[in-house]
Amino acid sequence: MQNSLKIALVVILLIYLFIILKSVKKKNMRINYLIFWSITGIILIIALLVPNFVDNVSKFLGFELPINMIFSFAIFIALYLIFDLTKLITKEQNNNITLIQEISMLKKRIDELERKNKNN
Amino acid sequence: MKILLIIPAYNEEENILNTCNSIEKYNKINNKNIEYVVINDGSTDNTLKVLRENKLNHVNLIKNLGIGGAVQTGYKYAYENGYDIAIQFDGDGQHDVNYVEKICKPIIEGQVDMVIGTRYLNKEESKFQSTFMRRLGSNIISFFIRILCGKKITDPTSGFRAANKNVIEKFAKEYPTEYPEPESTVQLLVNKYKIIEVPVSMNERVGGVSSIRFGKTVDYMVKVVLAIIIDSISFRRKRRKK
Structure with missing residues (x-):
């Protein structure tokens, strides 16, 4: 993946996390869902930043x-x-x-x- | 014995006054004191106006709940006001107030918990036997109830039913709102309540629109059968735990 794309995606994910936080602050979302949505966002950021993360995990779990x-x-x-x-x-x-x-x-x-x- | 007729009404401006007048007339002639409460289920026509102008006893639901939710409101009303018998009674002129005594008798004598007024038990009694599709539907539901609960209920979708104090309390707390009549019958049967049927006569609807649309009959059948199967399973498990 090209670095520019990577940076763009990370920025989008950070905006996403920010939106989640903001909606909890505005009482549009319960803390319960905050945890769920922020964990998905954080996992995606890790997958983007750690080299070969997705490949290694999928090999480990046995996906082709x-x-x-x-x-x-x-x-x-x-x-x-x-x-x-x-x-x-x-x-x-x-x-x-x-x-x-x-x-x-x-x-x-x-x-x-x-x-x-x-x-x- | 305090007796209450629960009359759910959705867009029944043409019929509701006649129904209530027939009850009052019946009380006068027979020197009885049967009370009634109309549950106006968020009607979009002038039902509420008719109820207010004629000072008919009513509860006005602020939003439309469907027949199950409306009838349960009636049971809650009966429970809170300490009625001994609550009878479901249609507001569209299908049910005859003269059968109230007959349908209450087994409960007053203390034999049973619920009485269902049926169209099918005695063919001579009821001139109006309803349509073929509806009869077929009733037969299928009744077949499944017989398998699951071992009791023959010939008219499981009948909306003319009388309940004693125990059943009123149970329904006030918990009442199936999706397919109320067949489901509540099964729930009572699996919880060992006693139910009998009494032949009654029903009239054809005088006006208004029936709550069951016939295009949806098959869909309705499948869901009802599924619902009563689930009811019988989950309740049996609960009993075993005790």
């Missing part, structure tokens, strides 16, 4: 081509993330249902009490 390793890892991580998000969405949906039910019933209760007060 380094690109195979990268693709399989990327797909596994993406699948895990989607699975996790599906679980999260379902949980939030259930919470939402409960909240809507409770709020609606409280509203009814308030209405009734207000009407009683007016009559007294």
Whole structure:
């Protein structure tokens, strides 16, 4: 890989890490996800900077081509993330249902009490 | 005995007033005191206006939840207000209030926890037998329930059901919101609640749109069967742990 490309990629990754930090600061992302995303960024920077890192790891793990390793890892991580998000969405949906039910019933209760007060 | 009719309503401006009037009329004639609560499931038409203007007892859900979430709100209402029996009752004129007594009787006598009003048990009783597709669907679901729970439920999708205090409490805390009727039936059966069916007559819908769209029947069937299989498996494991 040419050095200029390497530098460009490292800069992009640093910007990426910065964006992650900033969104956590702005409360757009939970710390939980900060760890996940920053670890992926840091691993990518290491892979870029350490010479022959990808080749050696993929040889060690028994992949025929380094690109195979990268693709399989990327797909596994993406699948895990989607699975996790599906679980999260379902949980939030259930919470939402409960909240809507409770709020609606409280509203009814308030209405009734207000009407009683007016009559007294 | 405090009895509550839970009436879920989604875009039922044409029917809801008639349904509630028929209940009040029934109370007057038979000298009964059956209460009802309409759950307005975020209707986009004038259902809420009709409910307010006629001072019908109602809970107005601030967002649309679907039939399961709406009915569960009714069970929560019944639980919080200490009702002895809660009956699901459609707001579209399909169900007949005259059958309320019949459907409550086994619960009042203390024999069972839940009574399901069925269209299929007694062919003479019910003039409206619903469409072929729907009957086929009911048969398939009922076949799977029989295999998984060893109990024959002829009309597992019936929305005319009465529940006693134990079931009200269970439903208030936990109610399947995706495919409510068949799933909750299976969950009750695997937890050893007693369920019986009583033949009732149902009318054809007077107006409005049915909540089940027929183009989606096959999709619905597959998911319901999957859901009830999963229900029966996970609950059995839980029992073994105890």
